[in-house]
Amino acid sequence: MEPQGEKPAEGEGVRITPQLLKARTGEFALESILLLRLRSLGLADLGCLGECLGLEWLDLSGNALTHLGPLASLRQLTVLNVSNNRLTTLEPLATCENLQSLNAAGNLLATPGQLQCLTGLRGLEYLRLRDPLARLSNPLCTNPSYWAGVRELLPGLKVIDGERVTGRGSELYQLCRDLDSSLRPSSSPGPRATEAQPWVEPGYWESWPTRSSSILEEACRQFQDTLQECRDLDLQATNSLAQAEQALSPAGATSSFIF
Template identity: 80%
Template sequence: MEPDCEKPAEAEGVRVTPQMLRSRSGEFALESILLLKLRGLGLVDLGCLGQCLGLEWLDLSGNALAQLGPLASLRQLAVLNVANNRLRGLEPLAACENLQSLNVAGNLLATPSQLQCLGGLRSLEHLRLRDPLARLSNPLCASPSYGAAVLELLPGLKVIDGERVTGRGSELYQLCRDLDRSLWPNSSLGPSSSAGPGAHKAQPWVEPGYWESQPVRSSSILEEACRQFQDTLQECHELDRQARDSLARAAQALSPMGAASSFVF
């Protein structure tokens, strides 16, 4: 009965066991586990985690993992967080055909080519290699052009490091710049550009009368930029509503008896 999973924890770290999985999930059958949080446990070996065939959401961040072999059998896995580990390769994830979101910030990935194994994952849209807030990165992020190189390898990505790279959302910053240039045609920095190079300050946005300081001009470019800005803003509101609904449903599913959920999204 599960001989490979009953080995004791290795001296230098912790190994995933059936007992750990059952206690963490509340499920007796490993195949029934859908969501699992194994963050910061000192894991060095994923042990029998590959037996959780129904797993859809998995957090392995903050451990000491150097390889992800057992994850190759998790065909239903959609969200995976392996940030802050010791990974030098992601090859086992090539078999996770339903993977949609992957966080590998804070590992040892040195070149974009190490992501090539993810090229067959058609559902993969979100990839995080760097997390400035948590001060996590990968060696490959030292190159200023790493984002473009990653997108060339994985053209299906929509979001890299939290920034939308395809779709209307990726154009939001450019739309804001277009609006500024239309309002202040003689300046690349707005009305305070006389302050000299590097004077990117917030004053133009907070000074009284800023929005009324220029006469209204008829401009198809400005009108289209405003329209796209409003459409994008509306889309953000809708995504926020959907996210809140999803979180509410997840919390209800994880706490059928009204108990507080132990999962943090």
């Protein structure tokens, strides 16, 4: 059963309480929570969230938040997702000095001036204000020059709305370009010139971070899960192809098939 916060009054949203946080994380001390997902819980009040002073990674997407006041005390916060809420200001984030990535798509930010509070965040590199795939945006994004305005206001950004500030295309595009380059045949003569080589050494994907970090550990867990899904899909595809080849083999080669 999904843990709940304090029971809201009629017409109000859910409020974050110590009980809710402890039930979702298993931590007894709020200061010990490093990573927190509170997605789509109907949250309207962040309550005691400001007491999670060690928090590094926070997902508050898909709620009913209109303010972020308690986040002002989270000086260790590195990654924040507040997409798909009802925010008209990001002012409390001005003191989140370690913030590197912010997703605020799908809110009510109407002017570039509402991003002025982010200018002091020297480590902020990734900002999302619109997400076409999720059909999320902000009113300020309707201005054709908003992208250039954001870039001028926050010159330290490397990626805006998933697009690289310098270079061509998205980060994924650039990654694919780098991979393509690494697979180009060598210019040196000999039979090895056209041989395709593995991208990484055997066992590379099983590596884990050598230093403790909740963000790195969580990323590795998600990657391992995705990698296992790919292996399962590959096995299913191999089995399906084998069955198809058997079914399409010349008549008389086999008399029956089991699917």
